Amino acid sequence: MIKPMSQIYLFTSLVAYFSMEVGLDPAIPTYSGGLGVLAGDTLRAAADLSIPMVGVTLLHRKGYFRQHLDAQGNQTESPAVWSPEEFLEPLPPWVSITINGRKVSIRAWRYMLHGLSGHIVPVYFLDTALDENNQWDRTLTDCLYGGDELYRLCQEAVLGLGGIAMLRALGHRRVQAYHMNEGHSALLALALLSERTQGGSLQATTSADIEAIRHRCIFTTHTPVPAGHDIFPLEMAQQVLGEEVIRFLQRINCCSNDTLNMTYLALFFSRYINGVSMRHEEVSRSMFPNYPINSITNGVHATTWTSMPFCRLYDHYISEWRHDNLYLRYAISIPLEKIREAHAEAKQELLAEVDRRSGVRLNPSVMTLGFARRATAYKRSDLLFSNLDRLKTIAQQIGPLQIIYGGKAHPHDEGGKALIRRIFEAANALRGIVPVVYLEEYDMALARLMCAGVDLWVNTPKRPQEASGTSGMKAALNGVPSFSILDGWWIEGHVEGVTGWSIGEDWGLESNPSKDYVFLYNKLEHIIIPMFYGRHKAFTEVMRSTIAINASFFNAQRMVLQYLENAYLTSANHNHPDNHPESP
Ligand SMILES: *Cc1c(COP(=O)(O)O)cnc(C)c1O
Numbered sequence: 001m002i003k004p005m006s007q008i009y010l011f012t013s014l015v016a017y018f019s020m021e022v023g024l025d026p027a028i029p030t031y032s033g034g035l036g037v038l039a040g041d042t043l044r045a046a047a048d049l050s051i052p053m054v055g056v057t058l059l060h061r062k063g064y065f066r067q068h069l070d071a072q073g074n075q076t077e078s079p080a081v082w083s084p085e086e087f088l089e090p091l092p093p094w095v096s097i098t099i100n101g102r103k104v105s106i107r108a109w110r111y112m113l114h115g116l117s118g119h120i121v122p123v124y125f126l127d128t129a130l131d132e133n134n135q136w137d138r139t140l141t142d143c144l145y146g147g148d149e150l151y152r153l154c155q156e157a158v159l160g161l162g163g164i165a166m167l168r169a170l171g172h173r174r175v176q177a178y179h180m181n182e183g184h185s186a187l188l189a190l191a192l193l194s195e196r197t198q199g200g201s202l203q204a205t206t207s208a209d210i211e212a213i214r215h216r217c218i219f220t221t222h223t224p225v226p227a228g229h230d231i232f233p234l235e236m237a238q239q240v241l242g243e244e245v246i247r248f249l250q251r252i253n254c255c256s257n258d259t260l261n262m263t264y265l266a267l268f269f270s271r272y273i274n275g276v277s278m279r280h281e282e283v284s285r286s287m288f289p290n291y292p293i294n295s296i297t298n299g300v301h302a303t304t305w306t307s308m309p310f311c312r313l314y315d316h317y318i319s320e321w322r323h324d325n326l327y328l329r330y331a332i333s334i335p336l337e338k339i340r341e342a343h344a345e346a347k348q349e350l351l352a353e354v355d356r357r358s359g360v361r362l363n364p365s366v367m368t369l370g371f372a373r374r375a376t377a378y379k380r381s382d383l384l385f386s387n388l389d390r391l392k393t394i395a396q397q398i399g400p401l402q403i404i405y406g407g408k409a410h411p412h413d414e415g416g417k418a419l420i421r422r423i424f425e426a427a428n429a430l431r432g433i434v435p436v437v438y439l440e441e442y443d444m445a446l447a448r449l450m451c452a453g454v455d456l457w458v459n460t461p462k463r464p465q466e467a468s469g470t471s472g473m474k475a476a477l478n479g480v481p482s483f484s485i486l487d488g489w490w491i492e493g494h495v496e497g498v499t500g501w502s503i504g505e506d507w508g509l510e511s512n513p514s515k516d517y518v519f520l521y522n523k524l525e526h527i528i529i530p531m532f533y534g535r536h537k538a539f540t541e542v543m544r545s546t547i548a549i550n551a552s553f554f555n556a557q558r559m560v561l562q563y564l565e566n567a568y569l570t571s572a573n574h575n576h577p578d579n580h581p582e583s584p
Contacts, residue, residue: 015053015177015568017043018163018185020155021064021144022057022123024111026445028087029063029080030125032144032410033374034470035222037444038276039181041301041470042563043123045556047115048323051564054172055123056163056185058155059084059109060144067408069440073424077411079143084109088125093169097161099154099240104137105130106162108170116303116323124170126162145410153232153240156262160187164195177568179218180270183230183262189213189269190245202248210252210269214576218567219270220296221263224283224467225378230262252578267291268578272567276468277489279507283464290577296566297489298468299559302328302551305474307349307452309342328477328552336540339479343455343543346478350453353446354404360437362402367532370454370480372406372442373471375416381407382419383460385426386517394525395434399533402435404454406442447471452478455532459484460503460520463511466490472500476550479543483528485516493554499546501528 021036022043031037039055046053063080070076084090088109096105108124115121128140140154147155163185167175178188190202192213197205223229237260238246249255254264267273267288274294275281281295302325306314317334320327344364351362362368373379384403385391395401405423409416420438427436439446451457457475459466459482466488473489475482481500484490486507494502504519531539 014172014175015046015051015179016056016163016167016172016175017046017053017179017181018056018159018188019181020058020159020184021060022055023444024113024123025087026443027082028111029082029443030057030060030144031444032064032408034468035182037300037447038298038470040444041299041304041556042181042560043113043121044115044301044304045299045560047113047119047121048117049557049560049564050115050117050119051121051560053121054167055113055121056159056167057123057125058144058159059125059127059129059141061127061129062142062146064144065146065408065411067440067442069420069424069438071424073421073438075409075417075420084125084127087111090127091124091170093166094130095162095165095169097157097165098242099157099161101239101242102134102137104128104140104154104158104162105132106158106166108166124163124166126158126166128158149232150236150240152230153236156184156230157187157240160185160189161191164188164191168195176216177218178216179220179563179567180266181220182222183219183266186219186262186266186269187241189217189265190241192216202244205248210578211576213269214271217266217270218272218274218563219266220274220276221266221280221284221293222276222467223263224275224280224287224465226287231259232262234258234260263288271576272570274567277492279464279488279491280467283467292577294566296559296562297492297554298470298473299554299556300470300473300477301556302477305448305451306477307342307346307448309345310452310478313338313342325555325557326552328555329548331544331547331551334544334547336537336544339544339547340536340540343479346449346452347455348453350404350449353449354437354439357439358437360435362404362435362437363400366400366402367456367529368454369401369403369456369458369483370405370450370475371403371458371460372439372447372450373459373469375407375409375419376413377415377419378462378465379407379419380460380462380513380516381405382422382426383513383517383520384458385423385430387521388426388429390521392430392433394521394529398525399529400434401529403437404450405436405438406440406446406450408442447474451475451480454480456480456528457482457484457500459490460516461485461487461511462513463487463507463509473550473554476546476554479547481542481546483520483523485511489554493550495545495549497527498542499550500542 019039023031023040
C-alpha cells in the first residue's frame with residue numbers, strides 16, 4: 001500500500017491542512033477531543049510518509065480548559081494556560097486581515113513535526129495577541145470553543161482568511177490542495193477567491209474563478225447532526241465580513257434563513273467532500289443530497305497510540321510495522337502468551353496511574369472496562385448504569401468488574417455535565433461491589449494509558465450520531481477489543497467475537513434506548529465476562545485478531561494514503577452540483 005516514493009515526489013506542491021484544533025502533544029492543550037486528535041494524527045502520518053504538507057491552526061493561549069471535579073462530580077473549569085515559547089518558534093512575518101471593519105494583525109508560531117525518516121511537516125499556530133491590535137482582538141486566539149458566536153466567527157475569519165495570508169507571507173505560494181478539517185476554516189475559500197481576482201469585486205467573479213478555487217479545496221465533514229453545523233446570523237456575518245462578502249455568499253446560496261452556514265460554504269467550494277466512515281457518508285448524503293460525498297474512514301497514528309509494551313512486542317515480531325502499518329496484519333502469529341504479558345504490563349501502568357491520581361487501588365486480575373471521550377449527551381456514558389441492580393448481580397454472580405471513566409464536558413454543555421454527575425452517583429451506589437473511578441483531565445496522555453490498559457473498550461453512542469469515533473482504534477492497536485453500538489467506524493471494524501462485540505445487532509436504525517442497555521447487559525453476562533474469566537485462550541485470541549484485523553487498517557497511515565490517492569492527487573470534479581449554467 002505504501003506508494004512508491006516517485007509518486008509522492010510527483011506531488012510538487014503542498015497540501016495545506018486547516019483545523020481549528022490540533023492535538024500535537026499532551027503539553028499543548030489546543031484540542032478538545034476527537035477532531036483535534038485526528039488532525040494531529042493526520043499531520044504525524046503525513047510527516048512519516050514524507051508528504052509535503054503544512055498545518056494551520058490557532059494558538060489558543062488559554063487552551064481548551066482544565067477540568068476539576070468535586071466529590072459529587074460537579075465540573076468546574078480553569079484556563080489551560082501554556083507557554084508557546086517552550087514548544088514553538090515565533091516567526092517574523094505579520095499579516096493582517098480586515099474584520100469588523102478594522103485591521104487585525106496576526107503572527108504565526110511554528111511547530112516542527114518530524115516524521116519517521118526525518119521529513120518535517122511545519123504546523124503554524126496563528127496568534128493575534130499583538131500590541132497593535134485592540135484589547136478584544138488580542139483575545140481572538142485565546143480560547144478554543146470559548147466565547148460567544150461573534151468571537152467564534154472572528155476566530156474562523158482569523159483561521160481561514162488569516163491562514164491563507166500567512167501561508168503566502170511564509171512563502172507557501174503554490175499549494176495544490178487546501179484541506180478543510182470541518183467547516184471552521186471554510187472562509188479560506190473566500191481568501192483564495194479574492195487572491196485570484198486580485199482583490200477585485202466579488203460581484204465580478206466568474207464561474208471560471210469559482211471552478212479554479214474548487215479545483216484546490218477538499219472538505220472533510222465530521223458532524224452527522226444538522227445542529228452540529230456551524231451557522232452564524234447573517235447580520236453578524238455582515239458586520240464581521242462586510243456587506244459585499246455577504247451579498248456574494250447569498251448569490252452562491254451559502255446563506256439560508258438569515259444565517260451563514262459554513263458547511264454550505266465548504267461544500268460549495270470543494271471538489272472533494274468526504275465523511276469519516278462509510279456510515280457517515282450515507283448520513284451526510286441524506287443531509288446534503290445534492291453533493292457527491294465520499295468517505296475516508298478515520299485512522300489513528302500507530303506509534304503515537306501504541307503503549308510501550310506493545311511497541312516492544314511489535315518491534316520484536318514485526319519490526320516493519322512502524323514504517324508500514326499494514327505489517328500489523330502479521331500480529332496474527334505473535335504467541336498468545338506474549339500478547340497476554342504485554343497487556344498485563346499496560347494494565348499495570350494504567351492501574352498505577354489510577355492509584356496515583358485518585359488513591360484507588362484497582363485489582364489487576366479483575367476485568368476492567370474503560371469508557372472515555374467527550375462527556376456529551378449522545379455518547380450516553382451512563383448507559384452502562386441503566387440498571388444498577390442487574391449490573392451488581394452480573395458482577396457478583398458471573399465475574400467481578402471494575403470501570404474506569406474519563407472525559408470533559410464542554411463548559412456550556414449542561415447535559416454533558418449532568419452525565420458526569422450521574423456517573424458519580426452510580427459509582428456511589430455500586431460502592432463495594434463494582435469499583436468505578438472517574439479520572440479528571442482526560443487528554444492524549446490519559447487516552448494513551450486508558451485505551452491500552454483496560455480489558456474492554458466500551459462505546460455507547462446514540463445512533464447515527466457517532467461520525468466515526470477513534471478511541472476504539474487506539475484500543476485495537478493495543479489488543480483491546482471493543483464492545484460498542486454499531487455506529488461510525490465500528491460498523492466496519494466489528495467482527496463479532498473476533499475483534500470485539502456489538503451492543504445490539506442492527507445498525508441502520510436509530511437507537512432504541514430502552515433496548516440498547518438490555519443488549520449490553522445480556523452480552524456482558526452471557527458471553528464476554530464468561531470468556532474473560534473462563535476461557536483465557538479464547539479471550540486472548542480475540543485480542544490478537546483485534547490487532548491483526550483492525551490495527552492494520554484503522555490507522556492514520558492508511559487514511560492519509562487514501563486522502564492522497566482519492567483527494568489530493570485526483571483532478572477536479574467537473575460534476576460539481578453547483579457548477580451549472582446559471583451559476584455565477
Ligand atoms: C482519541 C481521543 C478522543 C476521541 O475519542 P472518540 O472515541 O472518537 O470519542 C477524544 N479525546 C481524546 C483526548 C482522545 O485522545
